[in-house]
Amino acid sequence: MGRPRGFDEQAVTRAAVALFAGRAYDGLSVDDLVGGLGLHRNSLYKTFGSKRGLYLTALRWYLEHDLEPLLAATTGGADGRDTLLAGGALDLLLLAAVEQAPFDAEVAALIGGALTRLDAALGPDRATELLGLRLRARVSSSTTKE
Template sequence: MARPREFNEDEALLQATRLFWSKGYEGTSMSDLLRVTGLSKSSLYDTFGSKRALFLAAFEAYRLERMRVMRGYLQSGTTAYDAIAAFFAMVLEHARAADRPFGCMSCNEAAEMAPHDEEVQNLIERDFDGMETAFAEAIERGHGDGSIPLENDARQFARFLNATHHGIQILARTKGNVERMDDAVTVTLRALRSVG
């Protein structure tokens, strides 16, 4: 009879996710992973298979949680415009937080791995598509509640919001000027309410 695992797999994945998010795939060593997860090499391989498999599981866990939080924000608020503004306020808050200086894991890996790793490129494209769709749905809700002009094409503005989000994340990763991030969001939200 197999012995039960003596560690929390979800906690180990969470710690690995934070490490990959912080240091990137190439910058994360196996010894780093063993240290933060508290696993032995054999336990890590038995549970996750390989460093790459652990990275892909970590990326998927990050993506699903980020989408859950994003949809929660975008489906709340008195109006869709208010919901989008609240989402970007949260993004700015996280970008400024000293304990979250990592930007967005998807953006980080888009720069690090996607140019030479087709599987990761496809995962990031799926992630960006999911964000775009969530923004487009919120904008369509804004058309219905009157907070966003009907003339503003939902898909085009969703791509605009996506680009703003990713730009802020790059600035956060590089410890960019907070005023730049604030101004980008201010102009983006103003454009969303203007007739395009």
């Protein structure tokens, strides 16, 4: 019988969402993840299988628990523009769409579904506008840090 897990998998997944939303998949090494999540390398591999396994787990968690509730709140006439722009709510979606979806069919399917739901909630023009505004805000914030 194995030892019980010494960490909360959901808490680690939520923390991974924040890391991937901040620096993207390619911007994080396994050492960055281990240090940022407070895990042992062995625990990461045993629980998630690989860096990609952790990424997919975090991406799915983000889509279900972070993005979907925001989209549901915007459906039915509510203006979710400010909510979706605030606090980086779209950051992981953007980074995954640009960095991983072109090369990873599984990520592309997840992101494609999320973009379809974003279009349905806001309308395609407004969704495109929000994604563009958030992308510009990320670029602006990174240039002011230098």
